Amino acid sequence: MDYAKPTDVIASMIDAGLKKLALGPRDLLIRGALSGALLGAATTLAFTGAVTTGQPLIGALIFPVSLVIIVLLGLELVTGSFALVPLARLEGKASWNAVIANWSWVFVANLLGSIAFGVLIAISLTNMGKVEVTGVAARIVAVSEAKTIANAALGTAGMVSVFVKGILCNWLVCLGVVMAMTSTSTIGKIAATWLPIFLFFALGFEHAVVNMFVIPTGMLLGAKVSVYDWWVWNQIPVTLGNLFGGFVFTGLALYVTYKPAQKSISAAPVAAQTAAE
Numbered sequence: 001m002d003y004a005k006p007t008d009v010i011a012s013m014i015d016a017g018l019k020k021l022a023l024g025p026r027d028l029l030i031r032g033a034l035s036g037a038l039l040g041a042a043t044t045l046a047f048t049g050a051v052t053t054g055q056p057l058i059g060a061l062i063f064p065v066s067l068v069i070i071v072l073l074g075l076e077l078v079t080g081s082f083a084l085v086p087l088a089r090l091e092g093k094a095s096w097n098a099v100i101a102n103w104s105w106v107f108v109a110n111l112l113g114s115i116a117f118g119v120l121i122a123i124s125l126t127n128m129g130k131v132e133v134t135g136v137a138a139r140i141v142a143v144s145e146a147k148t149i150a151n152a153a154l155g156t157a158g159m160v161s162v163f164v165k166g167i168l169c170n171w172l173v174c175l176g177v178v179m180a181m182t183s184t185s186t187i188g189k190i191a192a193t194w195l196p197i198f199l200f201f202a203l204g205f206e207h208a209v210v211n212m213f214v215i216p217t218g219m220l221l222g223a224k225v226s227v228y229d230w231w232v233w234n235q236i237p238v239t240l241g242n243l244f245g246g247f248v249f250t251g252l253a254l255y256v257t258y259k260p261a262q263k264s265i266s267a268a269p270v271a272a273q274t275a276a277e
Helices: 006-022 025-053 056-062 065-073 078-090 096-126 135-147 149-154 156-182 186-202 208-220 227-258
Strands: none
Touching (some): 006 078, 006 096, 006 156, 006 227, 025 056, 025 065, 025 096, 025 135, 056 186, 065 186, 078 096, 078 156, 078 208, 078 227, 135 208, 149 156, 149 227, 156 227, 208 227
16 A cells, blocks of 8 residues: 555655755745746646636646646645645754745745746737637736736725635645645645645635746736736735645644654754855
């Protein structure tokens, strides 16, 4: 049997957090940029499936391919790190400065990768602006506006709603990352990861890194969204919601109930890292 018990999974989560903290800025930037681009590719694929079939559920079924690749290759996604990296601090093996530095590097890397892919896909979908924005490109524009100016129109209700959707989203996304640790086989990891990621996308929740792709790409394609709309009415509240949901509902909740009685994590303590590293 390739199934890992919950207590073993928590040990793997702590170990994963320590290993992430041990990475230098160069590796975090490379692996984070690749993750941002892969989420952009999967989002485009999901929109393509939804547009061509007229069934949004099809998009949700195929979207998880990105996180599967990210998990199997050990790449860096800030939303997953929201759940895993703080566990090293709870174990007394890292400082909060190291945790925040890690999150900062990966956030920037995810943003760079997402925008870079967005520029490339915008060129591809419109032949460098020579083709009218239709189909998938038009869907990206519509979603970009719905995630920002539509929220702004609701005022406080829009802000609270997008924050809550961020919480619910990363609870499920981090469960996808953790579920991959319940299996030692490639097929098992793929299947276990797929389930919560399908749930989050099908339910229409808000993911910070997906939005790093969708919103600026929509702006490139003609969405009537400003940088202020992007960050104030979506990116910032969604990121905070993702942080709360990933850490509290997944990382902390599982750690508290399944934490090993004896600390048997073999990884060496991680010294405090700074953004200047």
